[in-house]
């Protein structure tokens with residue numbers, strides 16, 4: 001953020017301090033424990049998990065052994081890499097943290113303040129509900145005009161598996177979906193040999209709206225078991241989020257820049273910004289590379305974006 005004068009800058013920092021304390025106190029009272037995440041990550045460890053991250057955007061450093069480290073672009077990755085090697089089957093982490101992420105944005109290094117929440121190791125079925133409700137309660141503190149977009153990565157994975165795309169095509173299609181480019185998707189798929197699941201993929205951008213609207217759109221389109229599982233998980237969410245369904249749009253084409261999601265993915269927006277204030281999802285499979293699949297889910301509150309909107313409103 002750029003400031004006209006010191007007074008403005010000081011005002012910003014006081015506001016950030018209050019915002020941060022406010023969310024921290026809320027999470028602490030909800031029973032989450034605080035941790036302090038590291039800002040360093042091994043480059044290979046990070047890219048190994050997040051192959052879709054733009055490698056040029058990572059901020060690299062050399063440690064004493066000439067190993068490449070990066071300033072973390074994603075704190076959740078560091079948390080899993082930190083705790084999983086020592087994981088015990090009875091462990092349960094319900095944590096929150098304040099931290100910064102770093103990325104080159106072409107002009108310089110962009111620092112981003114965030115508040116993260118993770119539940120790792122909770123084996124009951126209420127974690128999705130808990131996480132979504134907690135994030136909705138946070139966003140509702142700052143705006144009554146908020147909206148959640150919720151997707152499920154199993155649905156897309158189901159289509160992609162049945163199409164048996166080559167790795168390169170798989171990655172390219174995910175990029176196109178991430179950018180929500182309808183025409184490019186059509187053009188790209190038209191160059192590949194036709195397979196039945198493509199009927200759903202070609203219509204994926206229309207699979208957005210209320211749960212009933214999506215179910216209607218899906219009639220006559222290809223579905224397999226994994227896709228059904230993804231859809232069933234969304235249906236459950238739709239049932240237990242009944243009190244705020246008017247604030248939810250389901251979106252089956254939702255893709256994240258992060259590759260570790262495995263199930264529910266969501267983003268929260270408030271009026272005054274087109275950037276997500278909340279981002280999160282389930283990432284059970286991420287833990288699998290350590291030899292055991294642990295249920296895990298979390299979200300991040302984008303503090304810089306949130307404060308920008310609150311500050312703008314005040315002025």
Ligand SMILES: N[C@@H](Cc1c[nH]c[nH+]1)C(=O)O
Nearest residue numbers: 076279280281298299300
């Ligand atoms: N770390 C993710 C958000 C998240 C936390 N836990 C799970 N997902 C992000 O920055 O987008």
